[in-house]
Amino acid sequence: MPVLALLDGTIADPTHPLVRVDDLGLMRGDGIFETVLVVDGKPRELEPHFDRLVRSAAMLDMPEPSRAGFDRATRAVLGNWTGGPEIALKWVYTRGVEGGDGTPTGFALGLEIADKVKRQRADGIAAVTLDRGFDADAAARAPWLLLGAKTLSYAVNMAALREADRRGAEEVIFTTSDGAVLEGPTSTLIAVSGRTLRTPPATIGILPGTTQAALFRAAEREGWSVKVEPIRVPELTEADGVFLASSVRKVTRVHTIDGTQLTDSTALHGELVRLYDSEY
Amino acid sequence: MPVLALLDGTIADPTHPLVRVDDLGLMRGDGIFETVLVVDGKPRELEPHFDRLVRSAAMLDMPEPSRAGFDRATRAVLGNWTGGPEIALKWVYTRGVEGGDGTPTGFALGLEIADKVKRQRADGIAAVTLDRGFDADAAARAPWLLLGAKTLSYAVNMAALREADRRGAEEVIFTTSDGAVLEGPTSTLIAVSGRTLRTPPATIGILPGTTQAALFRAAEREGWSVKVEPIRVPELTEADGVFLASSVRKVTRVHTIDGTQLTDSTALHGELVRLYDSEY
Known part of the structure; x- marks a missing residue:
C-alpha cells in the first residue's frame, strides 16, 4: 500500500485527490522530482538526492526546496510503511498553483518496487x-x-x-x-x-x-x-x-x-x- | 472565477484538489491539452482543436479522447461561466493513475484571459x-x-x-x-x-x-x-x-x-x- 506524506510531515490518503487542476506541475510538467531507494528503513544516497533536487530547482528558477520539509515527509512515509523491505520513495516538488502566491507543491510518496524491476x-x-x-x-x-x-x-x-x-x-x-x-x-x-x-x-x-x-x-x-x-x-x-x-x-x-x-x-x-x- | 467541469458534465470546485499524486499527468507530464478561445459563449475552432487533441493522443499512444465527453465538459463550463466575454478554455487529458486500469483523467477548465495577454x-x-x-x-x-x-x-x-x-x-x-x-x-x-x-x-x-x-x-x-x-x-x-x-x-x-x-x-x-x- 503506497504511503503519501506532505512536507509538514502529515500523512494523506494517496487514493484521494491532492493536487488542484491548476497546479503547474500538472498543467505544464513544471516541477522536479527524485526517487530514493529505501532498504530496511534506510534511505540510500539521501544527500546526493537532495543536492540534485536543489540543483534541479535552481535550473528551473524554483524556490530552494526545504530540506527539513522533505526530511519530515520522508520520516512520515518510513514510519507508516507496512510493505516490503524496499521502498521507492518519490519526492515531488512543483511550481505550485498558476497565478498563486508562488508556494510550491511538495510531497513524498512511498511505493513498492515493481515486480518487473x-x-x-x-x-x-x-x-x-x-x-x-x-x-x-x-x-x-x-x-x-x-x-x-x-x-x-x-x-x-x-x-x-x-x-x-x-x-x-x-x-x-x-x-x-x-x-x-x-x-x-x-x-x-x-x-x-x-x-x-x-x-x-x-x-x-x-x-x-x-x-x-x-x-x-x-x-x-x-x-x-x-x-x-x-x-x-x-x-x-x-x-x-x-x-x-x-x-x-x-x-x-x-x-x-x-x-x-x-x-x-x-x-x-x-x-x-x-x-x-x-x-x- | 475559473470554472472546472469533468467529462461527465459535472462541475467541480477548481480550488479543491481533483488529481491524485500518482496521476501520470503530474508524475510524468504524460498527457495532452488544448486551449480553446470562447468569445460571447461561442468556442472558436472547436473542430480543429479536437482533431489536434485526437492527433496528440495518437502520438502518445493514449486512448482516443471522447468527443462527447469534452463536449459535455465544454457545455458545463460555458453554462456556468459568470466572467468576462472571453474564456480561455483548457482541455486536459492525462494517461490516468499509474498502475491503474488505464482510464485517462480528463477535464475542462475555463479561465479569464490574463491582463498581460x-x-x-x-x-x-x-x-x-x-x-x-x-x-x-x-x-x-x-x-x-x-x-x-x-x-x-x-x-x-x-x-x-x-x-x-x-x-x-x-x-x-x-x-x-x-x-x-x-x-x-x-x-x-x-x-x-x-x-x-x-x-x-x-x-x-x-x-x-x-x-x-x-x-x-x-x-x-x-x-x-x-x-x-x-x-x-x-x-x-x-x-x-x-x-x-x-x-x-x-x-x-x-x-x-x-x-x-x-x-x-x-x-x-x-x-x-x-x-x-x-x-x-
Missing part, C-alpha cells in the same frame, strides 16, 4: 538506442532546454520506453544526434572494459547518477579505474558489459542492444552488484 | 530567438520526441519564457539548431512580406496552429497568398511583419526580435486582425 535486476534487459534529438553541445549552449534537470516533463522519456517495447526491448539508451551515448530515460549508463568503469559526463546534457556515483566510489576504493568521459555508440557493443543504474533498479545488466546480444556479462554484473552492495 | 494583443511584444536544441529532421527521424504533440511536458517551454524575461523580452521564437524558425512556446509564427503570409511546416517538429490556419483561410479568401514553408532566422528581420498566433493571444505583433526593432507593422497588424475577426 525486480525481474530486470535479476535477469537483465534488452535495450535499444534512440536518438534524443539534440547534439552533444546543446546542454552548454541552451540551458533553457533543462538538460540535466530532473523535471516532471517526462512525456518523451515515457514515449521512448513505448518505442522500445514496440521494438521488443524493455529499455532505452538515448544517444545524441551526433552519436554520443547519453543515458536511459530513468537511468545512468555505465560501460565496463577490463577493470575500468565509464559513464558519460553530465555536461553532455544528462543527469549525474546517484547510483552510478555510489558504484564508482566503491569500485575506486577496490582499485578499479573509473572514468567520466564521452562514449560513442559503437563502443557499447565492444565493451565487456553495459549496465543501466538507478536508485530503484540498482545496477541492471544490459544483455542485448538493438537486437544484438552482447558478450555475457553475468559474472561482471555479479562483481558490480557486490561493489554496489558494499556501500551500504 | 490583452495588453500584448494591443501593444505587441518583444521576442528573442532561442535554440530548441534539435535540427529540422528530428521530428521525422525520431517520433518518440513527440515534436508536434501538445503534451503536458512544457517545462522547457516555460523555462524559455523565463529566459526571454531575463533578456528583457516577453516571448520566444524557437529555432532549430540549424537555424530554421520553429514556433513560440505556446504560439505559431507567421511572417508577412507584401501580400504573402508564411508559416513553417508542421513536419519540422512544431504544432499545426489552429489560429494560424483560421487566419490563412481568411487571408486566402481575400486574395492574399499563403505559404507553409521553411523560414530561416534572417528572414524574420527582412519581413514586413512577424506575428505570433494562438487561440488566446489571437494574432499578436512582434515589434522587436533579439533587441532589434522591426519595421513598424502596426497597420499590417490591423489588417490581419480584421482578417482573423472576419472568420467569426
Whole structure:
C-alpha cells in the first residue's frame, strides 16, 4: 500500500485527490522530482538526492526546496510503511498553483518496487538506442532546454520506453544526434572494459547518477579505474558489459542492444552488484 | 472565477484538489491539452482543436479522447461561466493513475484571459530567438520526441519564457539548431512580406496552429497568398511583419526580435486582425 506524506510531515490518503487542476506541475510538467531507494528503513544516497533536487530547482528558477520539509515527509512515509523491505520513495516538488502566491507543491510518496524491476535486476534487459534529438553541445549552449534537470516533463522519456517495447526491448539508451551515448530515460549508463568503469559526463546534457556515483566510489576504493568521459555508440557493443543504474533498479545488466546480444556479462554484473552492495 | 467541469458534465470546485499524486499527468507530464478561445459563449475552432487533441493522443499512444465527453465538459463550463466575454478554455487529458486500469483523467477548465495577454494583443511584444536544441529532421527521424504533440511536458517551454524575461523580452521564437524558425512556446509564427503570409511546416517538429490556419483561410479568401514553408532566422528581420498566433493571444505583433526593432507593422497588424475577426 503506497504511503503519501506532505512536507509538514502529515500523512494523506494517496487514493484521494491532492493536487488542484491548476497546479503547474500538472498543467505544464513544471516541477522536479527524485526517487530514493529505501532498504530496511534506510534511505540510500539521501544527500546526493537532495543536492540534485536543489540543483534541479535552481535550473528551473524554483524556490530552494526545504530540506527539513522533505526530511519530515520522508520520516512520515518510513514510519507508516507496512510493505516490503524496499521502498521507492518519490519526492515531488512543483511550481505550485498558476497565478498563486508562488508556494510550491511538495510531497513524498512511498511505493513498492515493481515486480518487473525486480525481474530486470535479476535477469537483465534488452535495450535499444534512440536518438534524443539534440547534439552533444546543446546542454552548454541552451540551458533553457533543462538538460540535466530532473523535471516532471517526462512525456518523451515515457514515449521512448513505448518505442522500445514496440521494438521488443524493455529499455532505452538515448544517444545524441551526433552519436554520443547519453543515458536511459530513468537511468545512468555505465560501460565496463577490463577493470575500468565509464559513464558519460553530465555536461553532455544528462543527469549525474546517484547510483552510478555510489558504484564508482566503491569500485575506486577496490582499485578499479573509473572514468567520466564521452562514449560513442559503437563502443557499447565492444565493451565487456553495459549496465543501466538507478536508485530503484540498482545496477541492471544490459544483455542485448538493438537486437544484438552482447558478450555475457553475468559474472561482471555479479562483481558490480557486490561493489554496489558494499556501500551500504 | 475559473470554472472546472469533468467529462461527465459535472462541475467541480477548481480550488479543491481533483488529481491524485500518482496521476501520470503530474508524475510524468504524460498527457495532452488544448486551449480553446470562447468569445460571447461561442468556442472558436472547436473542430480543429479536437482533431489536434485526437492527433496528440495518437502520438502518445493514449486512448482516443471522447468527443462527447469534452463536449459535455465544454457545455458545463460555458453554462456556468459568470466572467468576462472571453474564456480561455483548457482541455486536459492525462494517461490516468499509474498502475491503474488505464482510464485517462480528463477535464475542462475555463479561465479569464490574463491582463498581460490583452495588453500584448494591443501593444505587441518583444521576442528573442532561442535554440530548441534539435535540427529540422528530428521530428521525422525520431517520433518518440513527440515534436508536434501538445503534451503536458512544457517545462522547457516555460523555462524559455523565463529566459526571454531575463533578456528583457516577453516571448520566444524557437529555432532549430540549424537555424530554421520553429514556433513560440505556446504560439505559431507567421511572417508577412507584401501580400504573402508564411508559416513553417508542421513536419519540422512544431504544432499545426489552429489560429494560424483560421487566419490563412481568411487571408486566402481575400486574395492574399499563403505559404507553409521553411523560414530561416534572417528572414524574420527582412519581413514586413512577424506575428505570433494562438487561440488566446489571437494574432499578436512582434515589434522587436533579439533587441532589434522591426519595421513598424502596426497597420499590417490591423489588417490581419480584421482578417482573423472576419472568420467569426
